[in-house]
Amino acid sequence: MVCNKNLIPYDERSAVETSGIRPGTPAVTSRGMREEQMHQIGKWIAEVIHKGRDDEAVIERVRGEVAELCSQFPIYLDLGD
Numbered sequence: 001m002v003c004n005k006n007l008i009p010y011d012e013r014s015a016v017e018t019s020g021i022r023p024g025t026p027a028v029t030s031r032g033m034r035e036e037q038m039h040q041i042g043k044w045i046a047e048v049i050h051k052g053r054d055d056e057a058v059i060e061r062v063r064g065e066v067a068e069l070c071s072q073f074p075i076y077l078d079l080g081d
Contacts, residue, residue, distance in 0.1 A: 001027045001041070021045075031073040040069065 002024035011019050023045070028037065044062045052058035 001025075028073075031070075031075060033069075033073050037069060037073070041066075 003021050005018035006020045006022040007015060007018055008020040013019050048059060048062055
């Protein structure tokens with residue numbers, strides 16, 4: 001999944017100092033993930049930012065949960081003829 005820094009509407013900080021992120025969805029939607037999975041991915045991102053920053057156990061647990069989700073939506077490779 002691709003993620004880039006982005007402005008948040010009505011943020012009082014300078015445009016040079018971005019304060020948000022914008023996750024890119026093509027990598028997950030091409031695997032068949034939809035709104036339910038994106039909601040969970042957002043929860044994981046928030047949890048790691050808020051709790052996991054100083055807690056390796058949180059990071060490891062979320063990493064495992066992400067791997068489990070990804071295993072349910074394998075990457076389709078069209079190798080042609």
